[in-house]
Amino acid sequence: MVKLVIKKGDEAQFLYETTVDTSVDDALSEVCAIYNGRLKVQRLCAEIEDLAQHGITLPPNMQGLTDEQVTELKLRDEWAEKCVPQGGVRQNEDKVGRRNGQAPTQQMADVLNKTCKEAKDLISKKKVQSNDPVVLKTVTEALDILRGAVTIVYPMGLPPHDNIKMEFENNEDLSGTQASLDVIDEQNASLWFSGKEMQRGRPLKDFVGRNEKTKVIAKLQKKGQGCPSREPVVSEEEQKQMMAYYYKKQEEMKKLDKDAEDAYLDSDWADTQALKRNFHGLKDIKWGPR
Known part of the structure; x- marks a missing residue:
């Protein structure tokens, strides 16, 4: 099995393992799925950590408003009564004004935070140093344990406008955010090795050789950005x-x-x-x- 150290810019993201007979199209498709899946896990972990700290997301028309403004406009969060965390509520105001401040108990919050750490470890960049490849199954496993933890703490589910729920249902709207710039569409992606773009429609062995025990550095980026920077002479x-x-x-x-x-x-x-x-x-x- 040939191993590709997938880099974005100058930073190693994960280790991808395949055969030299695999086509560039198939490899690129799987690499993009893993790369974008890792980004989804990271986004979910950030949101779930906020969930553990400040509770569910407020409706869009109430976000950023003060208590006085909410009272004056006669707004009401109907989801606060439906989506109650298991074990009770711990009041912790969100100064940003995105969440309702009705956080789960510390014990339930610890469940969410511990699960986030486990999910991050599954897709960690440190696995490149330990020569441990990341596959789509690994990303799916990370998403599953996050979904399970949220279900345990919030058995009644989350509001439909909560980013966590939208991420799990693949309905997230990333437009206008930094996250939208990080995601790479498969049709708009390219893999580079040794200063040359791996052309679609050809097998990997045309670029990395026929030795299955090869380990090379491949750079993932969007099309139209030109040749990525070369690797430094010394690490x-x-x-x-x-x-x-x-x-x-x-x-x-x-x-x-x-x-x-x-x-x-x-x-x-x-x-x-x-x-x-x-x-x-x-x-x-x-x-x-x-």
Whole structure:
């Protein structure tokens, strides 16, 4: 199985494993699905952590309003009574004004936060260093455990306008957000290896060779952005080691220079008492045994 370290920009995202006979189209389709799936998990974790902290999302017409404005406009959140967390409510006002402030109990909040950590670990970038590939099943598993945790804490479900519910139902609206710029559509994606774009309709072996034990770096990006930047000659870790080595050598040279500057003090011409001893006939006196 050939391994592709998928990078976006200069940062490694995940390790993808396939065969050299796989077509670029199939590989690109699966890589995009994994990449976008990881983004969905990250978005969900951010929202669920807010859910654990401040409760469900307010209706769009109530978000950002103060209590006085809500009272004045005679607005009412009918979902607050329907979507009650398991075990009761813990009041924690959302200063941003997106959520209703009726958070789940600390025990239920811990369930949500712990599950978010587990989901993040499943798709973590650190898995690249441990040589652990990420597959679509891994992303699906992360989504499933998040969905299960939310169902446990909110057995009555979430409001239809809550981002978490929309994400689970694939109805999320990312227009006008930074997240929309991060998502890469399969039809608008390209894979690059060694400064060359992998052309669709051809197998991976035309670009990475026929050796199934190969491990290469492939860069994912949107079409029309040109050739991605090349990989640095030395890695970040090697660069740190080199800097530490040259700093150590520099300190050693400084010490040697200082010692050389002070060495003249032992010379005869630098002795300030030499003339005085010469007048008194005390020059070159050798002391012998008594």
